[in-house]
Amino acid sequence: HMMKFHQNLVQQECKVKNNKYLELETKLKKISNLSKKQIQKIIFNLINLDKNDLNILFDLINQAKSEIKKCKICGYYSSDDLCLICTNEMRTNKIIVVEQSDDIDRFEELKIYDGKYYVFSSLYNLKQNNDSFNKDFDKLLSLINKDSEVILALKSSMEGILTMQYIKKLITEKYKNTNIFQLSMGLPYNASVEYIDPLTLKQSLLNKSKI
Numbered sequence: 714h715m716m717k718f719h720q721n722l723v724q725q726e727c728k729v730k731n732n733k734y735l736e737l738e739t740k741l742k743k744i745s746n747l748s749k750k751q752i753q754k755i756i757f758n759l760i761n762l763d764k765n766d767l768n769i770l771f772d773l774i775n776q777a778k779s780e781i782k783k784c785k786i787c788g789y790y791s792s793d794d795l796c797l798i799c800t801n802e803m804r805t806n807k808i809i810v811v812e813q814s815d816d817i818d819r820f821e822e823l824k825i826y827d828g829k830y831y832v833f834s835s836l837y838n839l840k841q842n843n844d845s846f847n848k849d850f851d852k853l854l855s856l857i858n859k860d861s862e863v864i865l866a867l868k869s870s871m872e873g874i875l876t877m878q879y880i881k882k883l884i885t886e887k888y889k890n891t892n893i894f895q896l897s898m899g900l901p902y903n904a905s906v907e908y909i910d911p912l913t914l915k916q917s918l919l920n921k922s923k924i
Contacts, residue, residue: 783814786856788832790814804829807862810853810880812836812873816866816906823915831856833867837876846876850883859888864921865895868905881924894921 734756741752759767783789784796791797798804798817807828811817817830831853835845857863865880867873881893897920906914 783832787817787830788814788834789817789830798829803827806858806860807864808853808857809864809866810877811866811906812868813907819906819909819911819914820866820918823911823918825915826918828862828864829856833876833880836867836872837879838872839875850880853880854884854887857884857888857891859891861888862892863894864918865893865924866906866918869896873905877924893924895924897922 737756738752741747741755747755762770780792781790782792782794784791784799785794786799787796789796789798798821805828807826809817809820809826809828809830810833811820811830812832812834814832817832820826820830833849833853835843835849837843837846863880863884865877867877877895884891884893896914896917909917
């Protein structure tokens with residue numbers, strides 16, 4: 714009886730997940746860092762929205778898509794060509810290198826950092842073409858000098874660690890005495906800034922280690 718019950722549940726789920734559902738699920742999978750459960754939750758929440766609210770939401774998304782751009786210097790989301798952080802002359806000669814724009818928000822919320830940022834979205838991969846990495850690095854290099862302090866805050870995965878080591882190697886080839894740090898090693902393996910709680914992130918920044 715229990716097996717038959719589960720079979721019925723699976724059949725019902727297949728009926729619910731018609732072609733349009735599966736198509737929507739496939740599209741949402743292209744959004745990075747979303748789990749299958751999160752995708753399903755988004756879909757069911759959208760389906761349960763009032764049609765008028767849904768139209769308003771889609772209009773706002775379209776407006777955001779056309780009005781929000783990436784800062785030409787650091788890659789942070791901005792309504793102008795240059796973001797407020799890059800144009801702030803009070804900011805110090807420090808750069809935190811992050812993986813995504815959202816990571817900048819996480820550091821800004823700590824209210825303990827007064828430098829700038831760079832979104833380094835291309836991790837180095839030994840098995841693939843690294844043109845995107847090279848473009849990212851060239852841009853980063855143009856933002857620093859021999860007196861800069863660079864803090865590498867990429868994901869603590871094998872790829873992230875390799876990328877940070879390679880960035881460090883390339884920077885020191887040009888600026889031998891540049892101070893290069895990474896977030897403290899108290900972070901768990903494969904942790905990214907996005908999922909670190911504020912207290913741990915604050916401590917990892919305050920206790921950053923030189924590499």
